[in-house]
Amino acid sequence: MRELNLKKWIGPSLIHLFFWAFTIASLIPFILVFMVSISSEDSILQNGYSLFPSHISFAAYQFLFNDFSEIAKAYGVTILSTIIGTIVSLLITALFAYPLSRPELPFRSTLSFYIFFTMLFGGGMVPWYITYVNMFDLKNTIFAMIIPNLLLSAFNVLLMRSFFASTIPESVVESATIDGAGELRIFFKIVLPLSLPIMATIGLFNTLAYWNDWYNCMLFIDKPELYNIQYLMTKTLTNIQYLLMKSNSSAQVGDLLAKMPRETVRMALAIVGIAPLLFAYPFFQKYYISGITSGAVKG
Amino acid sequence: MKKAHQLVLLIMLCGMLALTGCGKGDSGKAADSGTTPGKNAATGEKGKDSDSSLSPYKITLVYPATAPKDLQLVQDEMSKYLTEKINATIELKPIEWASWDDKTNLMKISNEPFDLMFTASWFSYPKDAAKGQYLELDDLMAQYGKDIPGVLGDDFIKGSRIGGKLYALPTKKEFGQGFGFLLDKKLVDKYKFDTSGVKSLEDMEAMFKTIKENEPGITPIVSSKFTNIWEASNYDGIVANLAIPRDSKELKAVDTLEDPKFIEFYKLMHQWNQNGWFDKDVLTSDADQGMNMIKAGKAFAVAQSLKPGKDKEMSLSSGVDVIQVETAEPFTTTGDAQGAMLGISRTSKDPARAMMFLNMLYSDPKLLNMLDWGIEGKHYVKKSDNMIDFPEGVNADTQTYPNPGGWMFGNQFNSYLWANEDPNKWEEFQKFNDRAERSIALGFAFNQEPVKSEMASIANVEKEFGASLRSGAVDPEKILAKWIEKRKAAGFDKVKAEVDKQLAEWAQTK
Numbered sequence: 001m002r003e004l005n006l007k008k009w010i011g012p013s014l015i016h017l018f019f020w021a022f023t024i025a026s027l028i029p030f031i032l033v034f035m036v037s038i039s040s041e042d043s044i045l046q047n048g049y050s051l052f053p054s055h056i057s058f059a060a061y062q063f064l065f066n067d068f069s070e071i072a073k074a075y076g077v078t079i080l081s082t083i084i085g086t087i088v089s090l091l092i093t094a095l096f097a098y099p100l101s102r103p104e105l106p107f108r109s110t111l112s113f114y115i116f117f118t119m120l121f122g123g124g125m126v127p128w129y130i131t132y133v134n135m136f137d138l139k140n141t142i143f144a145m146i147i148p149n150l151l152l153s154a155f156n157v158l159l160m161r162s163f164f165a166s167t168i169p170e171s172v173v174e175s176a177t178i179d180g181a182g183e184l185r186i187f188f189k190i191v192l193p194l195s196l197p198i199m200a201t202i203g204l205f206n207t208l209a210y211w212n213d214w215y216n217c218m219l220f221i222d223k224p225e226l227y228n229i230q231y232l233m234t235k236t237l238t239n240i241q242y243l244l245m246k247s248n249s250s251a252q253v254g255d256l257l258a259k260m261p262r263e264t265v266r267m268a269l270a271i272v273g274i275a276p277l278l279f280a281y282p283f284f285q286k287y288y289i290s291g292i293t294s295g296a297v298k299g
Numbered sequence: 300m301k302k303a304h305q306l307v308l309l310i311m312l313c314g315m316l317a318l319t320g321c322g323k324g325d326s327g328k329a330a331d332s333g334t335t336p337g338k339n340a341a342t343g344e345k346g347k348d349s350d351s352s353l354s355p356y357k358i359t360l361v362y363p364a365t366a367p368k369d370l371q372l373v374q375d376e377m378s379k380y381l382t383e384k385i386n387a388t389i390e391l392k393p394i395e396w397a398s399w400d401d402k403t404n405l406m407k408i409s410n411e412p413f414d415l416m417f418t419a420s421w422f423s424y425p426k427d428a429a430k431g432q433y434l435e436l437d438d439l440m441a442q443y444g445k446d447i448p449g450v451l452g453d454d455f456i457k458g459s460r461i462g463g464k465l466y467a468l469p470t471k472k473e474f475g476q477g478f479g480f481l482l483d484k485k486l487v488d489k490y491k492f493d494t495s496g497v498k499s500l501e502d503m504e505a506m507f508k509t510i511k512e513n514e515p516g517i518t519p520i521v522s523s524k525f526t527n528i529w530e531a532s533n534y535d536g537i538v539a540n541l542a543i544p545r546d547s548k549e550l551k552a553v554d555t556l557e558d559p560k561f562i563e564f565y566k567l568m569h570q571w572n573q574n575g576w577f578d579k580d581v582l583t584s585d586a587d588q589g590m591n592m593i594k595a596g597k598a599f600a601v602a603q604s605l606k607p608g609k610d611k612e613m614s615l616s617s618g619v620d621v622i623q624v625e626t627a628e629p630f631t632t633t634g635d636a637q638g639a640m641l642g643i644s645r646t647s648k649d650p651a652r653a654m655m656f657l658n659m660l661y662s663d664p665k666l667l668n669m670l671d672w673g674i675e676g677k678h679y680v681k682k683s684d685n686m687i688d689f690p691e692g693v694n695a696d697t698q699t700y701p702n703p704g705g706w707m708f709g710n711q712f713n714s715y716l717w718a719n720e721d722p723n724k725w726e727e728f729q730k731f732n733d734r735a736e737r738s739i740a741l742g743f744a745f746n747q748e749p750v751k752s753e754m755a756s757i758a759n760v761e762k763e764f765g766a767s768l769r770s771g772a773v774d775p776e777k778i779l780a781k782w783i784e785k786r787k788a789a790g791f792d793k794v795k796a797e798v799d800k801q802l803a804e805w806a807q808t809k
Contacts (some may be wrong), residue, residue, distance in 0.1 A: 042595075066697070070368075093573060130409045218398040219405065224366040238397030239365070 022096055037061070037267035044263050060264035064272060071272060075228040077142065081228065082210040085146040089206045090199060097157045098187055101164035102173075112161075117153040129219065144220035145228060156202050164191065175203040211277055233273045236266060308386040340514050353386040356652045360641075361403065362395035362417040369673060373700055377669050384663075385655045391670075393703060407432050412646045416545040417707050418467050420637035425744045428466040433642035433664025434650055436465045438620050443654040444468075446662035448665040450710050458636020463808045467642030468657060472711040473728055475631035477605030478532035480525070481613055483593045484620035486510065486517070500567065503626065505730075510599045518598045519576040521589035523769035525602035529564060530555070532627035535738040538747065539757045539791060541798050543740050545630060550739060550806050552798050556779055556786075565768060565775035572771030594619040607727035608720070615719060629735035633744050639707050660709025665805040671714050673700035679715070688718040743805045750797045753790030760785045 032051055036044065037060055039053035047054065064071065099105050100112055122128070129146070138144040167287035168191055176186045192199070221227060227235075358381075367373075370391055378388035394402050400423075406413065407427070418424040418433070427433060440447055448456060451471055459469050480503070487494060490513075492506050507519040534542035534555055541552040544560075555561045571577065578584055578598065589601025589711070594617055603609065603623070610623035641660075643653045659666045672679050672687065678700040679687040689698065705714040712725045721727065747754050764782040767773050 126405065126408050129405045133405075133409055133411070217400060222366075222392055222394065224368075224370075235365070235395045235397050239395055242397045242399075244587065254527075 003144040033267050033270055037264055037271050039264060041264055042291040057264075061267035063265055070224075071229070071232070072233045073225055074227050075276075077145070077226055078211060078230065081142055081145040082207055085150060086203055086206040088146070088292055089151050090203055092152055093160055093202060094158050094187075094195075094199070095190065096152070097160035098164055098191060100157070100161045101168070103170075112158075115154045115157050119158075132220065139220050140223050140226060142226065145213065145216050146210075148216050148220070150206075150213060150216070153205075153209075156205065160195075160198055160202060163195060168194055230274050233269050236269060240266075321655065322608050351793045353652070355382075356387045356655055357390055357648050358387050358415065358649075358656050359390045359392055360415045360656075361392045361394060361406075361413050361415040361709055362703065363396045363399045365395060366393045367700045367703070369631045369678065369699040372677075373669060373673050376674050377666065380666060380669065381659075384666075385652060386707060387652050388655065389656070391474070407644075407646075410646055412648055413644050414647040414649070415641050415657065416640050416644055418640050420634045420744060424467060424637055424640060424642070424744055425461055426748070427642070428461045428464075429746050429748060432645060433466040433645070434645055436468065436654070438655040439643070439650055440465070440468075443651050444658040446658050452659045454631075454737065454741070455636060458631070458633055459640060460742055461744050461746075467637075467640035468661075469636060470639040470641075470706055470708060470711055471661070472639065472659045472706045473606040473635075474732040475635050476531060476631040477603050477607075477609070477625055477629045478528045478627040479603065479623055479625040480520075480600045481590075481593075481603050481610060481621040481623055482506075482600050483596075483598070486514070487622050494622055497625045497628060499684075500626070501748060503624075504571075507571070507574075507600070511574065511576060513641070514599070516597065518578045518592065519600060520571070521581075521592050521598045521601045522584040522586060523568075523581050523766075523771070524586055524589070526565075526568060526769040528602045528604060528626070530561075531604070531632075532630055533560065534738075535630075535740050537740075537743075537745050537798055537802075539761075539786070539794050543738065545736070545738070547739065550802055552795070553803060554795070556783055562775055562779065565771070565779075566731065568769070568771035569773070569775055572770075577752065577770065580771070582766050590617045590619070590621075590757075592615075607731050611721060627684055629731060630738065631735045631741060632738045633741055635735075635740060637744070641708065659707070661713075662710070664713040667709050667713050668715050670708055671702055671705045681715075682718050685715050686718055686720075686722060687715045702710070740802070740805075743802065745798060745801060750790070750794045753794050756789035757786055757791060757794065760789050 032049060035051050035053055036049050038056055038058060039050070040055035040057035040059065043054045060212065076118070096115070100108060100115075102108075105111070123131075132138045132148050136147075138147065155283075172190060172194075173186055176190055181189070213229055214228065214234045217226075217231035218227050218234070221231070370393070374389060377391075381387045381389055384447050403416070406432075416433075418427060436444075447468060451469065455469050455471065455474060456465065459465055459467060479498070482492070482494065486492075490506075490509055492509075510517055512518045530536065530542075533545050535545065536542040536555075538551055540555045542555050543550065543552055544558070547553075572581070578592065580588070586601055586603060589598060590613065592598035593601065603613075605623050605625060610621050614620050641657060643650050643657075646651050660670070675681060676690065678690070678693075678698065680690045682688050689695075695701075704710050712728065716722060716724055760782065763785070764778055768775060768778050768782070
């Protein structure tokens, strides 16, 4: 009897142990960043990075919040582009995916191939840049952080198309047509409400993609008041790396390095940058999980 | 009924695709309006002296820096001043160091109009010049930049040429590189080390030995950077360890990896490493880390390329007193002459006006100091004629227009000095420039394009061996043999042939 109990325990506790170890391994780097950000600069010079700093100091945060307008503006830009981007992107993706899911659409396979093709081949960096800068004049506008690369992902369209095709029975659409509903009404009143799970999933993908994007900002934005929060952080860290790389070539570059933000400030900046998403994540996750399960039940 | 369905579905799709379609329609117009370079240039030529005849023009200056908060204010103030002088306004366009390569490459390729751009030998100047990104400046300078040759002098301009042609103008700053160490001042005072004059390697060894023996917690030297310094002070490096020895009378590249002097030096470094004089992270540690360790009281010396007053500058920025000691006389190579320059872009719509602006950066202290330090009374206050300080209540952390880098623009000798700097700084610089020995290859810049792929593989080989050689961790003779062998396989002979060819060609134009 006892032996049986033991056997019952071993399996789960091994699994638990594994996941505990895994969780801790994922958390430690983050905690380290946080602890460094509240260490005093001297203790870092003396002992290096430590999970248990000898002196606690909030000087780095004081330095950051001394002039918070830069960070606040960057947050504004990120939040604005994330919200607009997610909503518009979701709408466009659905508007593309839905017709593709309907068998009576003419040229259906051609159109599917058209979107699928973009997954395999791209035009290359330079034409891509020239299109957005010279043709659409997106440089130094907030649209540069919304439209290029992020607005429509072929993968998401195909994902959504399969969802529509497999979970919306054709009879539902037919009966709505018999009741006199037009295509738009069918789409917005019947198909969309039935597809909340996929909407939540792709919405989450989009939100994360927009929130984490710094590349577009780096390429298209020159004006510091339009920097988003991710770029604000990335540039501080990459500036230092870049200058280190070049410091053998020019004496002046070495001088510039000495003026860069101190270790603690860099870490504090990282914390300030991820904190909001960290709090937002559990909220999203609730929808994410319920989305997946509700999809499963219906399927 | 079914037809109607299909129609609506198609329309939904078309609506989406139309987005792309519309944009393409506009593109033709935008491109057309962007390419009318001749027009403004012609009006600019009318007359330099009668400024009122110049049509208004906006000069765009692109340089690497983090955009300061008060950029707009300073830009407006500069524009006001420039409107009076050359009827121009200015747009300052700082680009983050980290995104510089990506961003400016795309700007260049996409024909974006801008006038002046920062460049340097370590910042793709030879490559861009070869591609024709920058305009030739000799004629423009003769017409609109008459003050510049007088300020810079012949050597500076000669050093900036590529294939005999001038594509960018260098900043007047220190002309040459000094070589040596920064030492912790506390320890120098404690052991009464003599730091005047040029020290030999034996002199330095005596210091490190003293520290090692008497200060158990202190690392004598941080980082392997001294090897870079030593190489730069003994060779005018070209590429792939090909270099012209400093004392060479002949314009001929030697392979440093097989040079006896080079091997001797690395044997010595191996010895230093065995003595335990380096820090334990010597493979990866850099000068920045060295300063931090000195600050923490854990290290004695870190190698640095020097210029007059370097120790004072570093003491101020790092908050620990250091003192500099030279290990070689200053040396001027093409790299130093091309250390910081401004070029006029081929996409400039009015190169003449850009040159007038450049001329002012060299000759008009008021304009230069506005760019360097901002607005008087707001960003700085004058202490005396050319000495300035922070206004009350402002410090390095709260300033709203930190200096973008005075060494990037025009005549740095016209730039104001801070109250805590040496008032004779520029005189010292002048002396330093006169003292610096010119390399016989001054003005030669190697064009890597023909051997690009070989260069990439050689760089990979260097990555494999370079760090361990520099740290002195291994016996140099063993590692050099392997290095030379692998480098040969990577196409070294072709590179050497190309170097010899370009050197010979350059010698002809001299």
